[in-house]
Amino acid sequence: MKHTAPPRRRKLNAWGFEGVSFSPPRPLRSWLEERIGPPEPRSAVDPRSLRLPAPARLPDLPVPTSDDPADRLLHARGRGFSDLVRLRTGTLPALPDAVVRPEDATDVQEVLRICSRAGVRVIPWGGGTSVTGGVNTLPSAAPTVVLDLERLSGLVAVDARSGHARVRAGTLGPALEAALAPHRLTLGHFPQSWELSTLGGWVATRSSGQESLGFGRIEDLVAGLELVAPAGRLSLPALPASAAGPDLRQLALGSEGRFGVITEATVRVSPRPARRAVEAFLLPQWEDGVEAVREMVLAGLPLHMLRLSDPTETEVGLATGTGGHAWSPLARGWLRLRGAGPGSCLLLCGAAGTPREIRWTLGETRRLLKRYRAVSLGEGPGRRWLLDRFRHPYLRDGLFDLGWATDTLETAASWSALPGLYRAVRLVLASTLPNEEVAVLCHVSHAYRDGASLYFTFFFRDAEDPEEMIALWAALKRAATSVLPAAAGTLSHHHGIGSWHAPWYAREAGTDGVRLLAAAARELDPQGILNPHVLFDPVDRLEV
Amino acid sequence: MKHTAPPRRRKLNAWGFEGVSFSPPRPLRSWLEERIGPPEPRSAVDPRSLRLPAPARLPDLPVPTSDDPADRLLHARGRGFSDLVRLRTGTLPALPDAVVRPEDATDVQEVLRICSRAGVRVIPWGGGTSVTGGVNTLPSAAPTVVLDLERLSGLVAVDARSGHARVRAGTLGPALEAALAPHRLTLGHFPQSWELSTLGGWVATRSSGQESLGFGRIEDLVAGLELVAPAGRLSLPALPASAAGPDLRQLALGSEGRFGVITEATVRVSPRPARRAVEAFLLPQWEDGVEAVREMVLAGLPLHMLRLSDPTETEVGLATGTGGHAWSPLARGWLRLRGAGPGSCLLLCGAAGTPREIRWTLGETRRLLKRYRAVSLGEGPGRRWLLDRFRHPYLRDGLFDLGWATDTLETAASWSALPGLYRAVRLVLASTLPNEEVAVLCHVSHAYRDGASLYFTFFFRDAEDPEEMIALWAALKRAATSVLPAAAGTLSHHHGIGSWHAPWYAREAGTDGVRLLAAAARELDPQGILNPHVLFDPVDRLEV
Ligand SMILES: Cc1cc2nc3c(=O)[nH]c(=O)nc-3n(C[C@H](O)[C@H](O)[C@H](O)COP(=O)(O)OP(=O)(O)OC[C@H]3O[C@@H](n4cnc5c(N)ncnc54)[C@H](O)[C@@H]3O)c2cc1C
Numbered sequence A, B: 001m002k003h004t005a006p007p008r009r010r011k012l013n014a015w016g017f018e019g020v021s022f023s024p025p026r027p028l029r030s031w032l033e034e035r036i037g038p039p040e041p042r043s044a045v046d047p048r049s050l051r052l053p054a055p056a057r058l059p060d061l062p063v064p065t066s067d068d069p070a071d072r073l074l075h076a077r078g079r080g081f082s083d084l085v086r087l088r089t090g091t092l093p094a095l096p097d098a099v100v101r102p103e104d105a106t107d108v109q110e111v112l113r114i115c116s117r118a119g120v121r122v123i124p125w126g127g128g129t130s131v132t133g134g135v136n137t138l139p140s141a142a143p144t145v146v147l148d149l150e151r152l153s154g155l156v157a158v159d160a161r162s163g164h165a166r167v168r169a170g171t172l173g174p175a176l177e178a179a180l181a182p183h184r185l186t187l188g189h190f191p192q193s194w195e196l197s198t199l200g201g202w203v204a205t206r207s208s209g210q211e212s213l214g215f216g217r218i219e220d221l222v223a224g225l226e227l228v229a230p231a232g233r234l235s236l237p238a239l240p241a242s243a244a245g246p247d248l249r250q251l252a253l254g255s256e257g258r259f260g261v262i263t264e265a266t267v268r269v270s271p272r273p274a275r276r277a278v279e280a281f282l283l284p285q286w287e288d289g290v291e292a293v294r295e296m297v298l299a300g301l302p303l304h305m306l307r308l309s310d311p312t313e314t315e316v317g318l319a320t321g322t323g324g325h326a327w328s329p330l331a332r333g334w335l336r337l338r339g340a341g342p343g344s345c346l347l348l349c350g351a352a353g354t355p356r357e358i359r360w361t362l363g364e365t366r367r368l369l370k371r372y373r374a375v376s377l378g379e380g381p382g383r384r385w386l387l388d389r390f391r392h393p394y395l396r397d398g399l400f401d402l403g404w405a406t407d408t409l410e411t412a413a414s415w416s417a418l419p420g421l422y423r424a425v426r427l428v429l430a431s432t433l434p435n436e437e438v439a440v441l442c443h444v445s446h447a448y449r450d451g452a453s454l455y456f457t458f459f460f461r462d463a464e465d466p467e468e469m470i471a472l473w474a475a476l477k478r479a480a481t482s483v484l485p486a487a488a489g490t491l492s493h494h495h496g497i498g499s500w501h502a503p504w505y506a507r508e509a510g511t512d513g514v515r516l517l518a519a520a521a522r523e524l525d526p527q528g529i530l531n532p533h534v535l536f537d538p539v540d541r542l543e544v
């Protein structure tokens, strides 16, 4: 018998768990004030005080179904920008009529069959951490239920010899790692949303974890999977490799609930590393830093993580201590002497394994970085980063309280296209709002032999009126997203398409590509009840 | 200006180029005679003496179109077992009405549009090396043209910084490597059919090269691609990674001509290694050998190739010298003293890079293999193997001439499933023919962290009557293929589904999976003119 801690309660209108928060450190506030101007504090509406529309009548469903107000609120939206604004301000355009919690694949099949017959929309829900409008209930004539997979969770079986673990889709990150720990195994998939997101959600969005360099992206980690749809199911065996036709796993990966509900996956697991260490460096210049990252990947250094901040992000990080501790003027002077002046870039290099392996890997890293005139800052900043890595997202809500708006945007491109993409996105973010300053930080956090991701964080002053605030954000988002395909960047390196990127989806997949996927989806879901706004629906819903 | 050698002529009814052959060495003949009995020599019909049916009338096509008899013969079949039997015995059930040679994607589009309107079947043809009935013209009321991509070939552009090369689909292996050589780059994709197969064919069949351990499978090497279909086209940008929906590249990979014609791909290229070396070892037992291969992959040794022969293949290899040189009784005695008796397995370990890198890799390999009581045979057998690796396929025709039939069959499974799969396939191959002995060899030649491939070669005495000979082969093929899904093996690790595995395809992809792919194919090819017998057509055509 195992004693488990009571499940932590999620905040109704902000990121994360009740009782956890992260208020913006003073230097960050000063920096923002200087860059974009003084804010006005905003308080959030108490979600429990909201009067919710009565739920629609639903057909009888053979699984636990809840129309509890908190449940409906908690499952109304993901955790993207406009989601938080609408939740904080009580301006939700619609709510699900119920939350349904199946326990196994048969339950899922039954729910889908009944809803398909009755014309009820179904939104598959893992952890609800989507930042692309991927799980949002939107106004519609048809009733909407959210299919929360939390009861469909847990480790089913481990095949240690093959390094395979069969895991139910609703399993959250920490539960998955806890179940693998006694086998001394790890999946090694740590998105920043890890504490609140699920295996099924990762698969459905082609997620990427912070240690993707060491363990791979989720599509590298899935060997087989099960998917249940209103008009069929896929049961794809776990195989190391196959030439038996097109890879249907890769159609489920990224399907965002449109093709069916992923009920379980067999994932590739690895021996659990004994230890992790992250060494920080300062590199004199962004371009050099990018080149160093490229060279490290090509050299095949067995690093697990690489994260290179641009000069602005480095400046903010060093000033505020989010990248380590705040740097005293003395330390800054010393760094300047060693060549790390303004324009320097912070590079975190993470290794995992035995102490000996880590020493070797970081030793080789140091040797390679010498040629780039890198200055080591030791393991302090990285230790801080490891401690805080799942706490950072709470900062956004702290900033909202103060009156600052912030969001992120991410993409990836080949090494050749990266510099142009970096410039284009920064330029468009900084120049789109006529009357507001926008501050932009950027880092590379996932690197490949042929290219890397870019992850932008931007800040602007919020507006009093939520619609105006969302309009400002939507303007930035539209402008930046439009730039991506033109600058050879993907619409998303790891957040997915959801409903917010859907208007641009054909720019990347092609109109015929979208048609092809839509035809495949129709085959499994002829009534189109599954998550109908994501991927193929080209309507701009940024402001809904 | 470059002087190029005149193109080598292909044999009309056998593998490979005119002027090259490989007759079975005497020890192999003795071994076969002992194992499966004495053969009766068979001679092949001269293909030029065959009277071909008149070609059907075709609509005017705006590209070079040939109905030359040799061209039609050369494009009637791939290079699988029954293909060679039918070509050798002049028993082809049908011939293409013409061979069409487009020069660019616009040509392809035009041909497809016209053929779609006129109800003419189109078989995309790369090198025609399919061993799964993937390019065969079969009897039908509709005319059939073969779309040979040989003119759509060559390197379009190199992006050395990103390690990307844009290559036209019809480019043959040697031409591709020759074009990359001045850039000091390599694709590193070397299927045994490399000299006669094309990039487009590799993509369409999810091919795997002999150095897949070092460079990856073709699906790892494709960053972007272009596909032209009767009712649409896909233009998928070259990206290092993306979460923008399902991966359409992975739908084209393995599409075997059913979704459209791949006209070009952007592939991931690597620095060309300075040198290659292959060290051979003998391991006392098959099970240990498999375990050693698994451990080498998990240890991440930077090997480029691993190939482990089972005891029977090792015996044949050592006796006949195909795995190196024939072993004198003296050498055998010495090996036996060191623990390598009957039951030993030959393991080839290939490394590539600078001499220093190779020394290091093979050193680590030796150290790891010590624990498995491996005996090194030095680099002799590997050197022989490297020299002969593209010559081995000619042996099959030499055996045919003598009256011996041989074919191969390949699969892959997780490490846990591998031993059972190995036993099941060997058992069924050895026991299916009531009146004939079947000799079976096997090796592992592609290994992954979670499993490996198995490649079986089997021999039996042929029959005088070609239909009987094909019936014997089809019986073996049916029996063995039926075993694969049940024993958790994939229907193909690298040869694809073609028309021959199609009856079993739903056993792996599921009936709904097949339906889904068929719906997608219909979207791009509503008249179903493209290669209509592969993948989704469940009719058993092994004997056609
Ligand atoms: C603060 C924060 C940090 C983040 N950091 C990262 C990061 O580092 N890397 C990263 O990749 N992402 C990140 N994300 C985005 C998000 O966490 C990922 O997209 C994650 O994969 C979503 O998982 P989920 O279980 O929460 O899915 P949900 O948000 O519940 O759903 C996402 C989509 O998948 C569908 N879906 C969910 N489960 C299933 C299922 N079982 N079957 C079919 N469809 C399903 C939904 O319908 C929806 O379309 C972050 C998000 C936040 C808010």
Ligand SMILES: Cc1cc2nc3c(=O)[nH]c(=O)nc-3n(C[C@H](O)[C@H](O)[C@H](O)COP(=O)(O)OP(=O)(O)OC[C@H]3O[C@@H](n4cnc5c(N)ncnc54)[C@H](O)[C@@H]3O)c2cc1C
Residues within 6 Å of the ligand: B015, B078, B079, B080, B123, B124, B125, B126, B127, B128, B129, B130, B131, B134, B135, B149, B169, B170, B190, B191, B192, B193, B196, B197, B198, B199, B200, B201, B202, B203, B204, B205, B206, B207, B208, B209, B210, B255, B256, B257, B258, B260, B261, B262, B263, B393, B494, B495, B496, B498, B531, B534
């Ligand atoms: C002796 C021998 C050894 C072999 N060794 C290997 C090996 O080591 N590894 C391996 O993977 N395979 C091997 N094969 C199988 C075969 O060579 C591969 O399947 C190869 O990828 C086929 O390439 P191709 O250009 O000859 O294609 P083809 O045989 O011409 O066509 C194969 C399939 O792809 C389709 N196709 C071809 N080109 C295109 C295109 N441009 N667009 C759309 N569809 C297209 C065809 O319609 C057909 O369905 C071997 C075959 C032989 C005969």
